Amino acid sequence: MKRQRIAEILRSAAVDTEVTVQGWVRTKRGNKNVSFIALNDGSCVANIQVVVDPTKIPEERLKPVTTGACIRVEGRLVKSMGSGQGVEVQADSIEIYGTADPESYPLQKKGHSLEFLRDIAYLRPRTNTFGAVLRIRHAMAYAIHEYFNRNGFYYFHTPLITASDCEGAGAMFTVTTLDLNNVPKTAEGKVDYAQDFFGKPCNLTVSGQLEGELGALALGRIYTFGPTFRAENSNTPRHLSEFWMIEPEMAFYELEDDMELAEDFLKSLIRYALEHCAEDLEFLNKMWDPGLLERLRFVVENDFKRLDYTEGIEILKASGRKFEFPCDWGCDLQSEHERYLVEEHFKRPVILINYPKEIKAFYMKQNDDGRTVRAMDVLFPKIGEIIGGSEREADYGKLSARVRELGMNERELWWYLDTRRWGSAPHSGFGLGFERLLLFVTGMTNIRDVIPFPRYPKNAEF
Ligand code: ATP
Ligand code: MN
Numbered sequence: 001m002k003r004q005r006i007a008e009i010l011r012s013a014a015v016d017t018e019v020t021v022q023g024w025v026r027t028k029r030g031n032k033n034v035s036f037i038a039l040n041d042g043s044c045v046a047n048i049q050v051v052v053d054p055t056k057i058p059e060e061r062l063k064p065v066t067t068g069a070c071i072r073v074e075g076r077l078v079k080s081m082g083s084g085q086g087v088e089v090q091a092d093s094i095e096i097y098g099t100a101d102p103e104s105y106p107l108q109k110k111g112h113s114l115e116f117l118r119d120i121a122y123l124r125p126r127t128n129t130f131g132a133v134l135r136i137r138h139a140m141a142y143a144i145h146e147y148f149n150r151n152g153f154y155y156f157h158t159p160l161i162t163a164s165d166c167e168g169a170g171a172m173f174t175v176t177t178l179d180l181n182n183v184p185k186t187a188e189g190k191v192d193y194a195q196d197f198f199g200k201p202c203n204l205t206v207s208g209q210l211e212g213e214l215g216a217l218a219l220g221r222i223y224t225f226g227p228t229f230r231a232e233n234s235n236t237p238r239h240l241s242e243f244w245m246i247e248p249e250m251a252f253y254e255l256e257d258d259m260e261l262a263e264d265f266l267k268s269l270i271r272y273a274l275e276h277c278a279e280d281l282e283f284l285n286k287m288w289d290p291g292l293l294e295r296l297r298f299v300v301e302n303d304f305k306r307l308d309y310t311e312g313i314e315i316l317k318a319s320g321r322k323f324e325f326p327c328d329w330g331c332d333l334q335s336e337h338e339r340y341l342v343e344e345h346f347k348r349p350v351i352l353i354n355y356p357k358e359i360k361a362f363y364m365k366q367n368d369d370g371r372t373v374r375a376m377d378v379l380f381p382k383i384g385e386i387i388g389g390s391e392r393e394a395d396y397g398k399l400s401a402r403v404r405e406l407g408m409n410e411r412e413l414w415w416y417l418d419t420r421r422w423g424s425a426p427h428s429g430f431g432l433g434f435e436r437l438l439l440f441v442t443g444m445t446n447i448r449d450v451i452p453f454p455r456y457p458k459n460a461e462f
Pocket of ligand 1: 170
């Protein structure tokens with residue numbers, strides 16, 4: 001018999017056909033005369049209802065079919081007489097793959113808190129909420145590849161282990177095979193990295209951008225999409241220690257083009273979600289966030305506001321608002337400032353550009369004013385910064401002067417600086433945090449709830 005997932009069976013609603021369904025029991029209820037099993041196989045948020053007639057399947061056989069158990073049912077698809085579902089399965093036989101003892105299985109009732117589920121993250125994909133979130137996560141990953149493929153970008157794989165400590169994007173995790181209980185030392189008493197696996201200090205990447213630029217300056221348009229690691233001890237609802245980042249990098253793009261791409265990219269991803277994840281979004285809208293669908297539609301339909309950092313600061317200062325962190329020209333915006341601009345002042349996403357050079361990375365293109373760089377951050381409602389990007393400094397002299405000015409190690413960056421010596425080109429790019437995007441698309445409020453196995457300080461059990 002053809003294998004069918006519950007989503008397909010519900011969609012086809014081909015009544016009076018024989019079907020086989022396999023999945024996990026969400027609930028079982030009933031009485032002496034009939035039992036109803038709600039079965040879910042992860043293919044959609046809806047369960048299929050299995051109706052069991054005790055004259056066909058004895059009570060004894062049904063007893064171990066409890067919440068969480070995994071079963072296979074063969075039967076007939078019929079029109080449902082009950083409300084809530086169009087079709088249901090009249091069971092002819094039930095096979096039990098795996099039981100779930102009600103005494104110990106933690107996911108008994110509905111309506112567990114997200115905090116509770118975070119403690120049993122290894123089981124939470126079995127809940128409706130995480131099923132919905134994880135299906136949307138998949139759809140967004142697919143849509144990202146589809147978008148770039150359609151627009152002439154190549155998927156470029158940058159290394160996860162790097163020796164460059166130059167981006168300054170965040171604290172890093174060391175990669176070593178040295179025996180930490182017996183670390184080899186040099187004559188000066190420093191760690192002797194010459195004896196380490198790579199012969200030098202290495203770490204997990206905080207961004208694929210620098211290597212991505214090498215790709216863009218050869219292939220034209222590339223993007224990366226992979227895990228990145230930051231060891232900052234930031235226990236916030238918007239930071240993970242391991243997160244996925246999408247980093248397009250384009251030759252011959254200036255800041256304007258970068259902004260246009262970022263806006264079009266985000267809108268088309270959200271449009272994709274509205275079109276392809278409607279059921280899951282409706283579920284999340286109903287269960288967690290009644291403004292979700294409206295917010296998604298709003299972002300797709302309205303232009304993002306483009307604004308200079310300097311004007312942004314003036315608006316914040318004129319707002320009369322008491323912020324936890326005061327902000328003057330030159331300060332790095334906190335989430336509260338970003339959200340004020342987006343949610344209260346402009347009431348739409350904002351692209352903030354031309355930041356002071358002191359608060360941005362060394363590689364950003366310097367403006368003629370000598371104080372700002374061609375940076376752009378895309379700020380979103382409920383999130384704050386969702387994208388950080390810039391036009392890159394393409395001038396060898398200016399870039400190496402900035403590297404020296406910041407006291408960075410020019411010798412370690414030689415390969416990056418070389419791109420500006422040979423065939424340099426104007427180019428731009430940005431980084432989108434995949435989980436920040438998912439926060440926005442799913443309406444979840446904690447970033448730990450949009451990745452199957454979140455990594456954050458003191459948490460790496462499963
Ligand atoms: P923030 O100021 O919010 O900490 P950032 O400026 O350090 O972010 P970038 O280095 O610009 O971040 O990284 C690009 C994008 O990656 C950010 O816009 C954000 O979407 C995402 N991002 C950065 N740090 C994290 C993190 N720790 N967890 C999840 N996503 C992150
Ligand atoms: Mn940033």
